[in-house]
Amino acid sequence: MVTGTAAAPAAMTPLEQELARLAGSVPDPELPVLTLEELGVLRGVHLESPGKVTVQLTPTYTGCPAIEAMTADIEQVLHENGIPDVSVVRVLSPAWSTDDISAEGRRKLAEFGIAPPRPHTAEGPVALPLSVRCPHCGSTDTELLSRFSSTACKALRRCVACREPFDHFKEL
Known part of the structure; x- marks a missing residue:
């Protein structure tokens, strides 16, 4: 897994939007009531070439032990949906904050x-x-x-x- 900073967001293709929906639907391993999208840790999904996808993921904090499970779960769901080459990269800047949790995520936590x-x-x-x-x-x-x-x-x-x-x- 590579660590980096988030690039400026580009318009997503319909396929990238679907792949982001799939990756975002993965439950958080520590709070399975929330998806990664609701938690706000999914930063981007980019189709690099046919069958090759890069997913940007920001941990809730730098030493978060759940990041490895999140990575494996994202890889699994995308492999199951026909993407053979999945690379999940950690994006540390901008840092995640609790403001990134969606309104639906806050409702589900409560x-x-x-x-x-x-x-x-x-x-x-x-x-x-x-x-x-x-x-x-x-x-x-x-x-x-x-x-x-x-x-x-x-x-x-x-x-x-x-x-x-x-x-x-x-x-x-």
Whole structure:
């Protein structure tokens, strides 16, 4: 896998759009409720020549262990759909942020019981939330149990109102 920066987006052909749809439909290995498209890590799909495709993928953070599984899953789905030569390259710039998660992805996280990150609306540093809404009962009376949960991108919290534990996808 090659590491690089994203090139300026070019118009995609109908075949590239279909291949992007296929690659984007791959579930995230750590959060299978989300697709790679909803997570916002798929940066581009380019048909280099007949049967040869390059997919650009940005990890959620530089050391993300799920990137290898994402790569293998993208290669598999494109091989199954007739593309024999698939190259997945890591694109580190621009860096991924939680703002890249789609509205549908945020909805699915909440529905799955994970408090989604809040969108970052202004330039500059990401503001730290003073409260996190419980995805079970909606209360903002929650407490941090651990800065890290099942993955480094989530924190473990508990709702004081309903006493249910839940993951919070941290803002980046």
